[in-house]
Each structure stands twice: as structure tokens, then as C-alpha cells.
Amino acid sequence: xxxxxxxxxxxxxxxxxxxxxxxxxxxxxxxxxxxxxxxxxxxxxxxxxxxxxxxxxxxxxxxxxxxxxxxxxxxxxxxxxxxxxxxxxxxxxxxxxxxxxxxxxxxxxxxxxxxxxxxxxxxxxxxxxxxxxxxxxxxxxxxxxxxxxxxxxxxxxxxxxxxxxxxxxxxxxxxxxxxxxxxxxxxxxxxxxxxxxxxxxxxxxxxxxxxxxxxxxxxxxxxxxxxxxxxxxxxxxxxxxxxxxxxxxxxxxxxxxxxxxxxxxxxxxxxxxxxxxxxxxxxxxxxxxxxxxxxxxxxxxxxxxxxxxxxxxxxxxxxxxxxxxxxxxxxxxxxxxxxxxxxxxxxxxxxxxxxxxxxxxxxxxxxxxxxxxxxxxxxxxxxxxxxxxxxxxxxxxxxxxxxxxxxxxxxxxxxxxxxxxxxxxxxxxxxxxxxxxxxxxxxxxxxxxxxxxxxxxxxxxxxxxxxxxxxxxxxxxxxxxxxxxxxxxxxxxxx
Numbered sequence: 158x159x160x161x162x163x164x165x166x167x168x169x170x171x172x173x174x175x176x177x178x179x180x181x182x183x184x185x186x187x188x189x190x191x192x193x194x195x196x197x198x199x200x201x202x203x204x205x206x207x208x209x210x211x212x213x214x215x216x217x218x219x220x221x222x223x224x225x226x227x228x229x230x231x232x233x234x235x236x237x238x239x240x241x242x243x244x245x246x247x248x249x250x251x252x253x254x255x256x257x258x259x260x261x262x263x264x265x266x267x268x269x270x271x272x273x274x275x276x277x278x279x280x281x282x283x284x285x286x287x288x289x290x291x292x293x294x295x296x297x298x299x300x301x302x303x304x305x306x307x308x309x310x311x312x313x314x315x316x317x318x319x320x321x322x323x324x325x326x327x328x329x330x331x332x333x334x335x336x337x338x339x340x341x342x343x344x345x346x347x348x349x350x351x352x353x354x355x356x357x358x359x360x361x362x363x364x365x366x367x368x369x370x371x372x373x374x375x376x377x378x379x380x381x382x383x384x385x386x387x388x389x390x391x392x393x394x395x396x397x398x399x400x401x402x403x404x405x406x407x408x409x410x411x412x413x414x415x416x417x418x419x420x421x422x423x424x425x426x427x428x429x430x431x432x433x434x435x436x437x438x439x440x441x442x443x444x445x446x447x448x449x450x451x452x453x454x455x456x457x458x459x460x461x462x463x464x465x466x467x468x469x470x471x472x473x474x475x476x477x478x479x480x481x482x483x484x485x486x487x488x489x490x491x492x493x494x495x496x497x498x499x500x501x502x503x504x505x506x507x508x509x510x511x512x513x514x515x516x517x518x519x520x521x522x523x524x525x526x527x528x529x530x531x532x533x534x535x536x537x538x539x540x541x542x543x544x545x546x547x548x549x550x551x552x553x554x555x556x557x558x559x560x561x562x563x564x565x566x567x568x569x570x571x572x573x574x575x576x577x578x579x580x581x582x583x584x585x586x587x588x589x590x591x592x593x594x595x596x597x598x599x600x601x602x603x604x605x606x607x608x609x610x611x612x613x614x615x616x617x618x619x620x621x622x623x624x625x626x627x628x629x630x631x632x633x634x635x636x637x638x639x640x641x642x643x644x645x646x647x648x649x650x651x652x
Contacts, residue, residue, distance in 0.1 A: 247303060258278065323581075412435055433604045433605070446627070502551060
């Protein structure tokens with residue numbers, strides 16, 4: 158195979174943190190090369206060096222035989238390097254088609270050829286197996302559809318190196334399969350694909366080689382056909398994890414804590430009924446657009462409902478905004494942590510105490526000692542990797558940002574926790590930590606609702622699974638009777 162990109166002795170330092178240390182790796186044309194490592198391993202920093210988003214302190218970038226000490230976004234794009242980041246780079250007010258071809262000149266004379274633009278956008282989206290009105294504004298889309306638009310936007314350019322950072326995280330199996338077909342087409346054209354994912358099954362399905370990073374350093378590269386899950390995990394975490402991927406705990410499921418009756422919304426939900434009990438983990442399953450996120454947002458008060466009743470501990474409550482939900486003991490850990498969960502420009506300490514600030518005040522003055530003790534207790538309990546509780550949330554890895562969102566929700570002392578895609582973009586070691594924590598919270602009597610697009614996660618963690626399709630509940634399955642086949646049948650509208 159022919160080399161296209163080499164990184165030699167790449168080093169990047171921040172105050173108190175060495176994000177990359179003497180990193181070497183080589184990428185070839187027509188190859189899918191996976192990057193794996195725990196959150197904070199340096200994967201995102203590495204791809205930002207390649208794309209020119211950040212400058213390394215030392216090292217050499219060799220692209221198509223030419224040496225560069227650093228890249229910049231304009232140069233990398235000109236050279237044919239495309240990046241799909243975890244954080245979307247879309248313009249919410251523009252349409253799907255306009256976002257896909259933003260910066261490209263599809264003109265007719267001096268004006269934009271909107272007919273051609275919309276046609277090409279439809280063709281790209283249909284390549285994903287998705288039929289959608291490409292004139293819709295991006296702000297109206299779910300996270301999953303926004304991810305598809307991000308992918309479509311990147312591959313609409315003639316890329317030679319395509320970097321995909323957790324591209325499948327918000328996608329269902331159907332969309333992932335469509336995306337993999339696109340990847341295979343790009344491979345045949347000689348495109349080098351750098352693929353970052355925490356989903357082990359994806360790595361073995363699509364990657365030719367995998368490079369492991371830990372604490373900003375190169376650990377090793379393996380041919381995926383010549384390695385296995387256990388070796389990769391050991392390389393990533395520097396230790397052997399418990400073979401039980403979805404740990405269990407002895408717990409007692411008690412009385413109903415939350416009950417929702419005939420919940421409807423103006424645009425999607427139709428008479429949704431659900432309940433969750435003390436100590437129970439209720440899984441919500443469904444394809445993209447089924448209404449899972451819309452359901453929990455309406456319960457929490459983030460979205461308006463047109464009808465329906467909510468009962469907490471048997472008492473009817475009126476929840477019209479998130480403050481009402483928090484008051485009634487409901488906490489939502491949202492799907493899009495950057496947009497709705499974490500306060501990026503605030504410290505970890507401020508994030509954790511944000512909701513529960515009144516509990517650490519005395520005479521309207523914040524008790525600084527209590528504030529610091531609260532933050533430190535959750536940093537320790539959730540193993541948040543940070544040099545200081547004063548570190549800004551925006552400087553944390555994606556997984557550690559997710560832990561901060563969870564800490565903030567736990568600090569509010571809610572007894573109903575809603576996890577919307579709790580392990581999206583989180584590495585395998587941190588996933589087990591989240592699973593163990595969820596089980597421990599359930600054992601302590603919390604009622605938990607979990608939305609997940611990962612079928613093994615749903616089957617492994619849920620005590621009961623509710624399946625939705627186009628805004629309606631199509632079935633309920635106990636842990637014993639739930640199978641992937643039954644869930645997919647109900648998710649497609651069969652009941």
C-alpha cells in the first residue's frame with residue numbers, strides 16, 4: 158500500500174497537561190485505520206493536529222511526501238483532508254442542502270443553482286438510505302440526522318484523507334450499515350480513512366488496522382484480523398477489565414416512582430404511557446425519529462406537551478419547564494452534552510454545583526468550602542480526569558464532559574434519572590464505570606430511564622424495555638423475553 162500521511166514525533170502540551178508525547182503513526186491510501194484509547198488518550202488532539210485546528214509544539218507531518226511542521230484548516234482542506242468531528246460544524250438556520258454544499262459553488266450564472274443543490278443533497282442522503290426533505294433547516298433535526306448531514310457535507314468534497322470521530326455514536330444499525338457502505342466506496346477510490354470509535358464491534362467490522370493510544374502516547378498498532386477484544390482493551394487501559402461487559406448487581410425493584418399517562422406533543426408523540434419503579438432501569442428503544450428523546454424531554458419539561466399527565470410518587474405534578482422537573486426530582490442527562498448538558502465556559506466545580514447551588518448557600522452567600530467539597534466528591538466518585546476542579550469544561554475530553562453532566566444531575570439529589578445515550582462517545586473502560594454507577598444508583602433506589610441506540614447496551618442493562626415507533630409505544634418486553642429480533646420488529650411498527 159502507498160503511504161499518504163505520516164506523523165513523526167508529534168508533541169502537544171497544555172499548561173499542566175501533555176496531550177501528545179512523541180507520537181508516531183502512518184496512514185495508507187485505501188485503508189481504514191482505527192484510533193482507539195480511553196477518553197483523554199489524545200485521539201482528538203491528534204486529529205486536530207492533522208486538520209490544522211491546533212499547532213503541535215514539536216514533530217513533523219509528512220503528507221504525500223512533503224514535510225510540514227504544522228497544518229492550518231485552509232491548507233488541510235486544500236490538500237484533501239476532511240474531518241467529521243464529534244462536535245457538529247453546521248449552521249442551524251440553513252437547510253440540509255445548504256449545509257452540505259456550504260462553501261461549494263453550485264451556481265447557475267451568478268446565482269446559486271438551488272435545484273441542482275437540492276437534487277445532489279437528496280442523492281447523498283438517499284445513499285444513506287434516508288429519504289428526507291433537504292430543504293428543512295438543520296435546527297429542526299435530531300442529533301442522528303444532524304450527524305448524517307455532517308457526514309454528507311464532508312464527503313461531498315473530494316477528500317483524500319477522511320477523519321471520522323465517533324461518526325456512528327447517534328446512529329441506528331440501519332444508518333450505520335449505510336455509512337459503512339459509503340466507507341467501502343471511499344476505500345475503493347483510494348481514500349485513507351482514520352476512524353475513531355469506542356464500539357469494538359465496529360472496529361473489527363470495518364478497520365484494517367488499529368492504533369492504540371494511552372495518556373497521549375503511542376502504545377501499538379495491530380492488524381484487526383490478528384488481534385482480539387481482550388488484547389485491545391488491555392492495551393488501552395493498561396490493565397485487564399472484568400470480562401462481564403454489563404455488570405449486574407443484586408437490587409430490589411420497588412413501587413412505581415414515575416408514571417406517565419397519555420402523553421402527546423403537538424408534532425410527534427401520541428398517547429405515550431410509561432412507568433418506572435424504584436430500583437428499575439427502564440430502556441427506551443426505537444429507530445431514529447421514533448420519539449424517544451421527545452418523550453423524555455416532554456416529561457422533564459424541556460418540550461411542551463399538548464396533553465397527558467405525569468405522576469411522581471403517586472402525586473400528579475405540573476411540569477412545564479425544566480425547573481419544574483428538577484423540583485419534582487427528575488434529572489435529565491441529555492443526548493447532546495455540549496448543547497444541552499455542560500456549561501463549556503465554566504469550571505468543573507461551577508458545573509457540578511450549578512443546579513444545587515441553593516443547597517450550598519448560607520444567607521444567599523455560597524459556602525465555598527461546601528462548594529469545593531461537593532465538586533471534589535463527584536470528581537473522585539466518577540473518576541473525572543482533570544488537573545483541577547477549576548479546569549474549564551470545554552478543555553475536557555468528551556467522556557469526562559459526560560461525567561460532569563452526570564455529576565451535576567446527581568448533585569441535584571433527584572431520584573428519577575433519565576439517561577439519553579449515556580455512553581455516546583465514551584471509551585470501553587469508562588463505559589463499564591458508567592454501567593456500574595447506573596447499577597449502583599438503581600440499587601440505592603433510583604428510578605432510571607435509559608435511551609440507547611446500542612442494542613447490546615439495551616439488552617444488557619435494562620430490567621424492562623419499552624419500544625417506540627413514530628411517536629407511539631408499540632410494545633413492552635421484560636428482560637427475560639427481550640431479544641434483538643423482537644425489539645427491531647416492534648421498532649419497525651410491528652406489534
